[in-house]
Amino acid sequence: MRPDEEASATSTDDGAVPPAAAACGVRPGSASPLTRRAMLAATGGLLLAACAQSTPRPSATASGLSPSPGGPAPTPSARPTPPSPSPSASPAPPVWPTREQLVQEFAGRKPKKFGIVVPGVVSEGRRDIALTFDACGGGRLGNGFDAKLIKLLEGHDVPATLFLNGRWIEANPTIAADLAANPRFELANHGWEHRPLTVTGKSAYGIQGTAGPGEAYDEIVRGIDALGEVTGERSPYFRPGTAWSDDVAVELAARLGVSVIAFTINGDAGATAPKRAVAANFGKAKDGSIVLAHFNRPEHATAEGLDKALPRLLDAGSVFATLTAALS
Numbered sequence: 001m002r003p004d005e006e007a008s009a010t011s012t013d014d015g016a017v018p019p020a021a022a023a024c025g026v027r028p029g030s031a032s033p034l035t036r037r038a039m040l041a042a043t044g045g046l047l048l049a050a051c052a053q054s055t056p057r058p059s060a061t062a063s064g065l066s067p068s069p070g071g072p073a074p075t076p077s078a079r080p081t082p083p084s085p086s087p088s089a090s091p092a093p094p095v096w097p098t099r100e101q102l103v104q105e106f107a108g109r110k111p112k113k114f115g116i117v118v119p120g121v122v123s124e125g126r127r128d129i130a131l132t133f134d135a136c137g138g139g140r141l142g143n144g145f146d147a148k149l150i151k152l153l154e155g156h157d158v159p160a161t162l163f164l165n166g167r168w169i170e171a172n173p174t175i176a177a178d179l180a181a182n183p184r185f186e187l188a189n190h191g192w193e194h195r196p197l198t199v200t201g202k203s204a205y206g207i208q209g210t211a212g213p214g215e216a217y218d219e220i221v222r223g224i225d226a227l228g229e230v231t232g233e234r235s236p237y238f239r240p241g242t243a244w245s246d247d248v249a250v251e252l253a254a255r256l257g258v259s260v261i262a263f264t265i266n267g268d269a270g271a272t273a274p275k276r277a278v279a280a281n282f283g284k285a286k287d288g289s290i291v292l293a294h295f296n297r298p299e300h301a302t303a304e305g306l307d308k309a310l311p312r313l314l315d316a317g318s319v320f321a322t323l324t325a326a327l328s
């Protein structure tokens with residue numbers, strides 16, 4: 001395995017996908033509340049490979065983060081004051097805990113679970129089908145852009161939620177801005193170093209997780225900040241690199257107003273799955289499914305598989321929604 005790729009290997013339940021080195025590493029969590037069907041899909045879907053492995057940066061690079069919410073905060077003082085008190089005046093924005101506060105608050109906490117679906121992680125929606133596509137960023141292969149896949153979604157007028165890694169945004173600023181300006185898409189946070197979200201430093205697929213509450217904070221907030229520069233908003237959603245996390249780090253994310261998002265169906269096995277398997281995986285989607293795939297590996301077959309599956313799902317009456325709508 002090259003050091004710039006995430007590990008993984010298993011076989012699908014239908015044997016369609018060869019054991020492959022993979023990526024954003026994903027396999028079913030042991031404590032998953034997933035349905036059997038979803039579990040099969042997740043198991044069969046293998047890992048998430050689209051993400052080239054990162055070379056973790058020193059955490060010190062994140063230590064200077066502002067303790068305030070990542071996205072540009074509303075600046076009421078910059079607006080003209082209305083002549084009379086407005087009954088609809090918005091409340092003051094929440095003040096999020098600082099890195100130092102969370103380091104102190106979570107010091108000594110021992111996780112009970114480490115996996116894809118641990119307590120507090122969201123892996124299913126309430127309605128419709130939420131298609132989610134990750135751009136993992138970093139390394140030799142992580143910063144690609146699958147324009148064909150995005151055009152496909154636009155052509156069918158299908159909404160989706162795109163999880164952007166901060167390094168991918170740095171490498172693709174114009175594309176990121178275009179995606180942010182497209183009302184069809186909701187953008188969400190896929191971290192900075194693309195590491196499992198932990199307070200112990202445990203690894204998934206050979207990628208070391210964040211070691212301690214400070215590093216977990218950095219991974220979340222650096223991603224919030226990078227995305228906030230593009231969207232002007234503070235994303236409430238976070239998907240860790242590899243999609244693995246532990247329950248204490250998920251609790252820490254919640255203190256920052258952030259939900260950790262996993263998936264119901266692994267759509268493209270880290271962008272390693274061939275067209276037929278991608279189509280089959282997406283074909284299993286139903287109301288409440290959160291489907292995971294990648295749009296940073298255009299050389300792989302994710303778009304081709306989606307091209308087969310999407311018309312069938314639409315013909316069958318499937319309704320697609322952004323994560324926010326699907327969770328509402």
Ligand SMILES: [Zn+2]
Binds near residue numbers: 048051134135136190
């Ligand atoms: Zn990823």
